[in-house]
Amino acid sequence: MDKETLRYVITDQEKSTGKSIALKKLITRDSHGPLNLKNPTALVILGVRRSGKSTLSKQLFLGEKFGYVNFDDERLLGVNKDDLNAILQIFYELYGSDLERIVLDEVQLVPGWEPFVSRMRDSNIVIITGSSSKLLSGELSSRLTGRHVDFLLFPFSFREFLKYKGWKIPSAFSTVERAEIVNLLEEYLFSGGFPEHYVLGKQIITNVYNDIVTKDVVQRHKIKHRDDLRQVARFLINNSSNEFTYASLKKITRIKSVVTLTNWVRYLEEAYLIFEIERFSFKLKQIINAPKKIYSVDNGIIRELSTEQSPNKGKYMENVVAIQLMRYCKNQDSFEVFYWKDHRGREVDFVIKRGNKILQLVQVTFASSPESISSRELESLVTASTYLKCDMLTVITWDYGGKLEKNGKTIEFIPLWKWLLLKSPLTSLAFENY
Numbered sequence: 001m002d003k004e005t006l007r008y009v010i011t012d013q014e015k016s017t018g019k020s021i022a023l024k025k026l027i028t029r030d031s032h033g034p035l036n037l038k039n040p041t042a043l044v045i046l047g048v049r050r051s052g053k054s055t056l057s058k059q060l061f062l063g064e065k066f067g068y069v070n071f072d073d074e075r076l077l078g079v080n081k082d083d084l085n086a087i088l089q090i091f092y093e094l095y096g097s098d099l100e101r102i103v104l105d106e107v108q109l110v111p112g113w114e115p116f117v118s119r120m121r122d123s124n125i126v127i128i129t130g131s132s133s134k135l136l137s138g139e140l141s142s143r144l145t146g147r148h149v150d151f152l153l154f155p156f157s158f159r160e161f162l163k164y165k166g167w168k169i170p171s172a173f174s175t176v177e178r179a180e181i182v183n184l185l186e187e188y189l190f191s192g193g194f195p196e197h198y199v200l201g202k203q204i205i206t207n208v209y210n211d212i213v214t215k216d217v218v219q220r221h222k223i224k225h226r227d228d229l230r231q232v233a234r235f236l237i238n239n240s241s242n243e244f245t246y247a248s249l250k251k252i253t254r255i256k257s258v259v260t261l262t263n264w265v266r267y268l269e270e271a272y273l274i275f276e277i278e279r280f281s282f283k284l285k286q287i288i289n290a291p292k293k294i295y296s297v298d299n300g301i302i303r304e305l306s307t308e309q310s311p312n313k314g315k316y317m318e319n320v321v322a323i324q325l326m327r328y329c330k331n332q333d334s335f336e337v338f339y340w341k342d343h344r345g346r347e348v349d350f351v352i353k354r355g356n357k358i359l360q361l362v363q364v365t366f367a368s369s370p371e372s373i374s375s376r377e378l379e380s381l382v383t384a385s386t387y388l389k390c391d392m393l394t395v396i397t398w399d400y401g402g403k404l405e406k407n408g409k410t411i412e413f414i415p416l417w418k419w420l421l422l423k424s425p426l427t428s429l430a431f432e433n434y
Helices: 003-023 053-060 081-095 114-120 139-143 158-164 175-191 203-219 226-238 246-251 258-270 284-289 299-305 313-329 375-388 416-421
Strands: 042-047 067-070 101-105 125-130 148-153 242-244 274-277 292-296 335-341 347-354 357-364 393-397 402-406 409-415
Touching: 003 067, 003 081, 042 053, 053 067, 053 101, 053 125, 067 081, 081 114, 114 125, 158 175, 158 416, 175 299, 175 313, 175 416, 203 226, 203 258, 203 299, 226 258, 226 274, 226 292, 226 299, 246 258, 258 274, 274 313, 274 335, 292 299, 292 313, 299 313, 313 335, 313 347, 313 357, 313 416, 347 375, 357 375, 375 393, 375 402, 375 409, 393 416, 409 416
Parallel strands: 042 125, 042 148, 067 101, 101 125, 357 393, 393 409
Antiparallel strands: 242 292, 274 292, 335 347, 347 357, 402 409
């Protein structure tokens, strides 16, 4: 691509960046992992499209001089690895030869970009972003082994949502504040956390979803049976918080190849639209063969694609808990999340594991009083506790907190809003410690 076109696009993006940052209501994003901005380490920010990766990368360099280019721009179609040095030269011409900070947004769209980033990392502070988990596979991973920090960014957490709403979390909650926060939780539960939703309205969720499926899956992987792929994606989103099998997918599409369907689900995961949680077992073969549970990256997408007449609040609660656990565990070493189910169908929603130790069992239920909590859910929790040798038992409710002794086990109940405000979902439940 000729240099003048590149210069025009870069300067135009710079103007747009300045305007967008000035117009946006910026908040500090929560970090459940390291955001290292020191040489010789590249910072890789990954996450679903429109989750705020670009804004975060600019915020990290706010007040500093930095070069920025977003390759997810139709004017940059056809840019290749040979153009990257020209882009670097344009940065130096625009910002001076002492420029040290560079942001390469959606750089995976440039074939052969990895050696350039590896070289730049030695003399510059480099942030790269991407909406595909494959960004860290292949050549970059081998070139930057031990020399990059990756951070997975999700749409707004509940805490971030409250910040955006201008709601300050008090040290203690009055009755009025409890009522307010429950109302805000209801909004967040069904609207989700995509930042632009709260600026442009719910229609943006449909646009984001369509862009993820079209640009990050169909076009990236050159899918021929596009309508079938979209049908599979919609089915999985509508079945968030449920088990699924490839046999069930074969029933709702013309595609009967398990290999093809497996690839499609993997592509949707790589684009961060969905994520799977495996059933826990002490036997690896059983983990592999058991059905997986599927979750959506954002409750707003579930709501927009839902075919339900009235939403199942328990389903939305479970999905938002899954997102919060992924938000924490994906940015912490060695934590894993499973679900548990035995031959009698007794089930625990989440099993949190580190190394060989089960740390916590979590059940999610739409309940506002002890009487409305299913005895079967508690029985499942106690049974799993004995089998898995784990005594940290948690039930996340809609708005009930307390403790219960059952069969010699202590079960702690915590309202969803309180649990979402805990600094770590893996700590003992000190309710006052937000």
